[in-house]
Amino acid sequence: MEDLDSAVVLGMAAQAPDGIVIIDGEGLIRYWNRGAERIFGFAADDVDGRSLDVIIPEKHRKRHWDGFQEAMDRGSSKYGEADLLNVPALAADGRKLSIEFSVVLLPAPDGSTYCGAVIRDVTARRERERELMRRRAEATV
Template identity: 50%
Template sequence: MSTTCDFEPIVAAIGDAVVVSDQDGLITVWNPAAERIFGFTKDEAIGRSLDLITPERQRQRHWDGYHKTMQTGVTRYGTTLLRVPALHKDGRTLSIAFTVGLLHGADGRVTGIVAAIRDETSRWAEEKALRSKISELEAARSG
């Protein structure tokens, strides 16, 4: 029995987006689910900055955290789900949720980040509508 595994078919088959970026934040892996969620093909995404899917108003915060993680090798988003806005190729804003894993070189230093990303845009819109309805009902009851 072989002890090696070719992860490419696994990454391609998974329903969540799998995006890997290097130390500089350049995309090195972009699976079919990432294409479906964000609208960019693999060829359009590979080698590009994560700014491709990061809204401009979020970029400074994103890069501050990204560079800190690269320097320290520590992230709280390995087990904690992070919910943030993202960009689709057509310009619309998405609501995504993701966790990350750190990739390490032979010397133990962080060489990249892998993110497992789910599109939660529909769920977020439904929750927003429910919160709005609850507010309306509470206002009608107290008014």
């Protein structure tokens, strides 16, 4: 495969319809693309350097940060390349979202580690699935 100019690769990441978010080892947001802006409603400038807690519902934060710290200490995620994680999230306006994401640890040249995620909003699909299950349950009663 021909090597692409890094500007082309960065342009793809910036314009991807899925959210691409990168946080540092402290859990601070360091990259937030247009897809993440669309999904969560926060402009990149508004979340740059802020904790990922801005999108994590409070009741899920401890579990998230415990898992994050384990992965950072281990230097690898327990999730494989093909794993899609499903979790609740928060939008800027307070709406609850359902998101799917894949995660990868990204070693930096200085020895630090970043964590990257590719995120998709599946809220509408999850609502349709719940409605279908509700209708099936009513039909069997």
